[in-house]
Amino acid sequence: MGSDETAVATSLPGAVRESVAASLAGVDAELARRYPGDPGTRQPVHTVYVPADAFAADTVRSWGEQALAALDRNAPDAAAFAAVLGLPEGLAAQVYGRVRAKLRREPIEDLRIDFEDGYGPRPDAEEDAAAVRAARLVAAAVAEGGAPPYIGIRMKCMEAVVRDRGIRTLDVFLTGLMEAGGLPDGLVLTLPKVTFPEQVTAMVRLCEEFEKARGLEPGRIGFEVQIETTQAILGPDGTATVARLIDAAEGRATGLHYGTFDYSAACGVSAAYQSMDHPAADHAKAVMQVAAAGTGVRLSDGSTNVLPVGGTDQVRDAWRLHYGLVRRSLARAYYQGWDMHPGHLPTRYAAVYAFYREGLEAAAGRLAAYVARAGGDVMDEPATARALSGYLLRGVECGAVDLSEVSALAGVGREQLLALR
8 A cells, every 4th residue: 555545544454345346346247237338429310211112322312402402492591491490590590501511411310221110011022122122222322432321221020920021121131231241330220119128139139140140240230129119118017128128139229219109109199199299208208218328228219290391381380390399309318310201301400400509608618617627607527527528529420510619619629528428
């Protein structure tokens, strides 16, 4: 022991500390395994779902062009867009310009080719061909640099009536990617309509067997779990079950995605009231949030089925609804959601960009004070510093703010932000 330690009087012998450490070694290991914290990777702000038979080589570009055309028709300048959404005057030009640039540069951050509800039951030969085609198009887009940062499929679920078909589609798609050069870094798979942990365990076994068959590193394939059934939230014994689903994934779960309409229907909510902001939805998402906290599993909200189509008044009404729902999710720490139509992209990015730009100066100032241990009217703790750095990084990653803006205001660079997160 050093001189400073010996100069301080203590009563407990070192053997006691060693005994406590030994007794908690298992807990330490379990905490590290179950709660590794945020993975530190980029999280997309949305997931776009496209039926497998509608997915094409130009889907990403086409969605961007359609979204820009919707802006041109219904909000051709920053003032018009601000009037529709209620954006503050000083923020309107910043948001509008960045939204248009995003739609040209990267209109879709995460794309899911849907073989489930958006595709439906098809003859086996037809779905086989669609899975082969999807793999070919994804591989080509990745090779040519035209793929979104994240892309993959939603297969059919593990319920008995569609299980074999879902497994076969997964196998055909992954095999096609391997034959075309390998699994892309941004590959994402979605397992829908999960009710019991055993279904997640079955997905883990499929991933393990595919990795063995193709000589892949163990753990290479992860997947999202879609929360669309009441049983995924509350089990038959009355206990919360989402944490069991995460545990059953054995470290392969990357996200929990809330399914607005299936879950609402399961709760008996009539069609006119099925929405992301229904109390039944809020309850489910709150349970998901607590279960996922600290695990590194990301959360995604669902979608609205009100499409911005038709005349200008109808489009603007749908935009206002979508913008408000996205802002509501962001305030509740759901940083991702689903978009079902190109017309949703302008308000997705408007809501996200306004959210991060509005809070930029305050968040950066608080982080600067924390790093400098300076004063101010708020005294933040390390947990808040993690939240502040995560907020700023998410803003940078989606294009809402520039890293140079954050660095100038907070006095930290990307590496420091990552370390704080």
